[in-house]
Amino acid sequence: MTTDLLDAGPAPVGRGELKNGPSDASERDYVNSFARGLEVIRVFSRHRPRMTLSEVAQATDMTRATVRRFLLTLVARRLLRERR
Numbered sequence: 709m710t711t712d713l714l715d716a717g718p719a720p721v722g723r724g725e726l727k728n729g730p731s732d733a734s735e736r737d738y739v740n741s742f743a744r745g746l747e748v749i750r751v752f753s754r755h756r757p758r759m760t761l762s763e764v765a766q767a768t769d770m771t772r773a774t775v776r777r778f779l780l781t782l783v784a785r786r787l788l789r790e791r792r
Contacts, residue, residue, distance in 0.1 A: 745782070747770075748778040
C-alpha cells in the first residue's frame, strides 16, 4: 500500500514528538489516539507526499498493523489517497 497526502501541509514534526502530549494539556482532555493519527498525517510533506506503509511505520515508530488502520481510516475520510 502506498498513500498520497491530498494536500500536503507544513513540514513534519520530529519523530515521536506527539507521543507524550503537550505539557499544558491535562491528561483528561488529551486524546492519545487522535494525537497518534495526527502523527501519521504529519510524516507526509510537500517534499515527501507519497510513502509506503513500512515507511510511515518507521517514521512514526508505530507497528505496521497500527499504521495500516490509521491509513485506511484516513483514506476512508478522503484525507489520503491509496495508490496500488
